[in-house]
Amino acid sequence: MSLVIKNLDAPLGAEISGRDLSKPIAPNEVKTIEDVWRERLVVVFHDQKLSDPQLIAFSKNFGELDPPGPNPYGESFLKDHPELNVISNVVENGKPIGNLGDGEAVWHADMTYVEVPPKAAMLHSLEVPPPEAGGNTYFANMLAAYEALPAELKEAAKDKIAVHDASTNSAGMLRKGYKAVKDVRETVGAHHPLIRTEPTTGRKALFLGRRPNAYVLGLEVSKSEALLDALWAHATQPRFTLCHRWKAGDLLMWNNLSVLHRRDPFDPKTRRVMHRSQIKGNERIH
Ligand SMILES: [Fe+2]
Numbered sequence: 001m002s003l004v005i006k007n008l009d010a011p012l013g014a015e016i017s018g019r020d021l022s023k024p025i026a027p028n029e030v031k032t033i034e035d036v037w038r039e040r041l042v043v044v045f046h047d048q049k050l051s052d053p054q055l056i057a058f059s060k061n062f063g064e065l066d067p068p069g070p071n072p073y074g075e076s077f078l079k080d081h082p083e084l085n086v087i088s089n090v091v092e093n094g095k096p097i098g099n100l101g102d103g104e105a106v107w108h109a110d111m112t113y114v115e116v117p118p119k120a121a122m123l124h125s126l127e128v129p130p131p132e133a134g135g136n137t138y139f140a141n142m143l144a145a146y147e148a149l150p151a152e153l154k155e156a157a158k159d160k161i162a163v164h165d166a167s168t169n170s171a172g173m174l175r176k177g178y179k180a181v182k183d184v185r186e187t188v189g190a191h192h193p194l195i196r197t198e199p200t201t202g203r204k205a206l207f208l209g210r211r212p213n214a215y216v217l218g219l220e221v222s223k224s225e226a227l228l229d230a231l232w233a234h235a236t237q238p239r240f241t242l243c244h245r246w247k248a249g250d251l252l253m254w255n256n257l258s259v260l261h262r263r264d265p266f267d268p269k270t271r272r273v274m275h276r277s278q279i280k281g282n283e284r285i286h
């Protein structure tokens with residue numbers, strides 16, 4: 001059976017069906033998925049059930065795996081597969097089995113605090129709370145956000161470099177080995193331009209990373225805060241976003257360098273378990 005592609009009714013996102021991803025996929029199918037991923041930025045597959053080795057095998061079709069960043073607990077969640085991450089609120093024997101808890105994960109792109117951030121991320125839901133319990137994930141299209149940016153903000157962001165904070169994860173927890181940031185001029189993390197040009201297509205996108213502890217180099221702190229607040233308010237408007245309501249068996253693959261994502265909090269009495277991989281990037285942001 002061949003892949004069936006359906007664009008979602010949103011400014012980004014497409015659903016691909018017709019394929020059991022636990023089985024090896026052919027090179028022409030890899031290319032189709034990659035093309036949809038490049039154009040629609042978020043690819044949604046439903047009704048999948050991949051073991052960890054199968055998730056790794058599927059992910060490797062798109063490049064080398066990029067292991068997760070340091071989590072607050074200082075050890076990988078899957079001893080046998082440290083290249084995978086676990087996103088979960090479940091605690092077993094007094095120990096969290098995964099990252100990010102049950103609170104909100106604020107808007108961010110993954111690991112932009114490193115020089116060459118991952119280009120793609122995969123998230124496979126194994127257990128999810130009932131729909132009314134929360135935990136939806138949102139994606140925002142940074143190509144569309146850049147295109148719609150008012151001229152004065154485009155000008156203000158042009159040629160500016162920002163520091164992307166490495167100290168906390170998207171749930172606001174301090175990573176092991178980092179100190180809390182008290183002055184944004186001392187934030188530790190990679191430096192990237194606020195506007196990124198896609199090397200293959202020449203398209204421009206806003207490249208914001210994450211808001212907490214960000215700082216635009218060379219500006220007074222108050223000016224940096226004002227510019228970042230204006231860019232973030234613009235970039236995360238509903239007109240640029242897609243809301244994904246999870247079902248168990250979903251597998252999402254997104255373009256980490258051209259979207260932001262965030263997660264709603266959810267009922268702590270429910271279980272949410274997801275396994276995750278990411279694909280190494282091959283570009284310095286410019
Ligand atoms: Fe994330």
